[in-house]
Amino acid sequence: MTLKINYHLKNRGAWWIDLLFYFALSLLAAAVLCYFIFSAKVAIQKKDIKELDAALESVGTNQQKEFEKTVFDYQRKINDFTALLKNHQFVSTIFSFMERQTFFNIWFDKFTLNKRDGDVDMSGEADNMAALARQVSAFEKNEYIKKITVLSSKIGGSGMVDFNLNVLMDPKIFNPAFAVLEDSLVQASPSSNKILNYNAP
Template structure:
């Protein structure tokens, strides 16, 4: 290994090596100091949060806390109720669908409902071909019918039409809908679901007390309960002294390092 390069570097004092050295040292010192400052600041913020959380337990009267607990119980029951309806399938909606979509002078003698496959197999009789065509067209126009298949029809000796048809339905028809009469509106109105209502003693209004310092106010609206606190006289926010101090010291270290480099270069030049 040739050590002449190292000796040459010692003999020739390159100024950029000094610049890099001082700059690296100043950055290291500034980074360590900033880490210390922000660690202290983080600890103080965590302590403030802990103090604020503990002070919340002492806010409000016993009656208010009991009312808050009651509201939270209602919210839990409502959420459980909503999850139940979201996961439950209502086969009875298929019967309501057929009741609303069946045209006059149409009779069904066989009815098969496949909830998993979302399909209905029908066998029935129509008064004449015109009424049968109207019934098929009515099925095709329904927004809950995806496909009308396996359509067979025969004309009897009395002129009546015997038919069989398979309807492929939209699976959404088996979900919870508060008003079943809205399921099969003939594209005249938009379906609107109604969510379970909160009991009357809660929906009667907000639970309020005369305004006091740090007072809780529980408000129930639709399916949402909001717990808010009355504003208290705001304390003047302390300036971010730690951040400002860190920036100032960091800038001072950089400036001192630059000044030291300039002085060192002038001394070497002399």
């Protein structure tokens, strides 16, 4: 009797194990089936997108496409020219300002402008040390010049004073309103060009 009960219990345990096994197997099969279904849908959608792209590219005649390309080229050139024009206006403003602040016995042969930092590196010649000192003093008193950070000078071979100067400009000078003001001052009182060489990094 005891053996029959044990056998019956073992069979009942094996039945539950079989049920769990087949249930897990069916879940795995369902997951694999879902994976293949979703993969097929993704592939179909990618194919549809490619077909739509091809259809969009084929819209319009060759003449229309050429016209579109020409319009885009002109737009790019206009944008480049606008940026160049703004930079030219800024440089012209600095030139006009420096010319108005430069004494008659001072000449610049190099002018390097860093618009981002507002630094202006200059080198040139002065008649003598007294003329250079007056020029530096005038720069220091100007409201649009914040400070002079580098100053070196020596007597050149021609007897003139060679100098190097670094000037930090006030950010106000970069304002478009200042450019309009400077242009009006230059037209009212034009000065000679004393800046012989200009470099903008």
